[in-house]
Amino acid sequence: MAVATTTQTGARPWWAGRRPPTPAWVGTVPFLAYVGVFLLWPTGIVVVDSLKNPNGAWAFSNISELGNPLVRGYFIGSFKLCVLSSVAGAVLGAILAYAVASGDPDGVGRRLYIAVSGVLAQFGGVTLAFAFLVTIGPVGLLFHASWYFDFPWGIGLIYTYFQIPLMVLVFLPAIDGLKVQWREASENLGASAWQYWRYVGGPLLMPAFLGALLLLFANALSAFATIQAWENQIAYIVPQQISTALSSEVGLSNVNVADLLALGMVILVAIVMTGYALLQRRAARWLR
C-alpha cells in the first residue's frame, strides 16, 4: 500500500499552495533563540546577580568592589597578558601572513600553512601548558630560564603559540586584498618600496591589522585552563580569581563577587568588540 501512495507522481501534494505566507524574520528564530539561551540569558544572570548579596537582596554597593586594589590587580594582570600576547601575536602573525601571501596562491606551502594555523589556533589548555612544561620547564629539554614564571612573560610566550596562527588566519584575507595593480601604479609613479608601504600598503592594512589585534586581545582575555596549568598558586588574571570566588575550599567563595568579575570582563569584551566592528567596517571598504 505504501508503494501505491508514493507512486502518485504528478499529483500536487495536499499542502502545496496552501502554505500561509511566512514573515521573513522567522528564518532568524533558530539563531536568535540560540543566542538568547547561550549568550543573552547567562549575561543577564551575571549582571543581575553581580548586584545582589549572597542572600539574594539588591546590593548596588557591590560595584565599589571593582575599585578594590586587589580586584583592580586582576584586571591589570589580564590587561598586561592580553596586550603582550596580542601585540606579539599580531606582529609576528602579520609578517608570517605576508610571507604566505607572497607565495604561490595555489601552492602546497600556502595550503599547509593555513591548515596548520587552523589546528594550532585551537591548541591550548592543559595540553599546551604541559607541552611547554616538558620542553622549556624547570627540567625541560631546552633553554629553561627563570623568567618563564615571571608574569606575564612566560605565560605570554605560551599564549603567542595560539595567537600567531590565529593572526595568520584572520589577516591573510586582508593581505590578499592588496591588488598588485596598486603596487605597479605606485612604482610607475616612482615610489620606492618604503614609500609604497608608508603611503599605500600600510594605511590600507592598518584597520584590518588593528581589528585583528583586538580579536586576539579578546581571545587571550578568556583563556583560563592554560594559565591555570602553568601557574595556579597565585591568581594573576580575572578568570583565575573567578574560579577562586566560585570554588574556594577555605571560606573565601562568594558567587556574587564572581559575577561582578565576570561583569567586568563582559564590559571589557564589549568595548573591544565595538572597536573591532568599527575597524572592520573601515577595512571592508578596500576588500570588496
Next chain:
Amino acid sequence: MSALIAAAKKEGTLNVIALPPTWANYGTIIDDFQKTYGITVNSTLPDGTSQQEVDAVKTENGTAKAPDVMDIGLAVALANTSLFAPYEVSTWSDIPAAQKDPNGLWYEDYGGYMAIGYSTKFGTITSLSQLLGPKFKGAVALNGNPTSANAALNGVMMANLAEGGTASNIADGVNFFAKLKAAGNFNPISATGATIKAGTTEVVFNWDYLNLPSYVGVPAGSWKVFIPQNAVLGGYYAQAINKDAPHPAAARLWEEFLYSQAASGGQNLWLEGGARPVEQQAMTSNSSINTSAASALPAVTGTPVFLTEAQNTAAANYLAANWAKAVG
C-alpha cells in the same frame, strides 16, 4: 554490642558515599565489613566531594537510597550538623577531645600531617630554611592556590609554624614564601602526580598520606617525605551518621567497625593505607597499633596543631589580602 549486630544484620544493607577504594584503604575496609557481618555495602559516587555527600543526604532524604554515614571534610561537617545523629562509639574516650564534637554529632576519623615531599636527588632535607638554598631553584611548589585550596592554605600555615609563627597569624608563613620567591625557588606550577613524575615539581607541600611515593606514583627510592620540627599541622576528616538514615543500626555498627582497635579493625586498616587514625595515640599506649604500618609513616617531632574555625578564617582573610603581593 551483640544487640546492635543483630539489628544491623536484620537491616542487611548499608549505604555509603564518596569512599574511593584506593583512598585510605577504603576498598579493603568495605570488603572486610561485608565479610565480617554479612551486610551488603552500597557504595555510591566514590569520587564525590564532601559537599556532594551533604547534597545527597538532603535530596534523597526519606528514601532507602539515602546515605547512612558520611566521611566528610571538617568545614562542611561544621556547617551541616543539623543533618547528623549523635552517636558515641565504644572507643569514644580514645578520640582526643579537640577532634570530636562534645555532643557526638561528628568525630574525626583519619587524616595526616602537612608534609614536604621531595625528590631524593636533593639528598636529605632536615629544616625548612634549607629550601631557600640555591640548589632548590624553581623547585618548591604548593598543591594549589592557598586562597582557594585547603591543602595549599595548610602548606603556608605549616611553613608559618616552622618559622615560629602561631596558628592565629599566618604572616610568617607568607613571608617565608616571599623569601622563597625572591630566591627564585618558588615554583608556581600546579603540582600533580604527573608533574612530580615528569620532574617539574621536585618539592611539594601536601598532606603526608597524599605525598607518599605509592600515592604519587613514583618509585619508593626517588621520593621522600619530611615534616619540619614543631610544625606538625594536622588535617583530619570526620565521620557522621545521617539522622534520617534508612539503616540506623548498620550505620552505627559501621562506626563501631571503623573505630575498632582490633588488628583487623578500621583504625589499623586506615593506618595500613598510609593515613593516621584518630585513636593512634591511645593505640600506641595500649599496644593495639600495627607497629610496622605505624613506623612506615613519616616521623614527626612536636605536638600536632589543629586549626580552629576562627584560625582558619583569619588565615584565609590574611591570604586573600597578602598572598598575591608576596609571591606575584
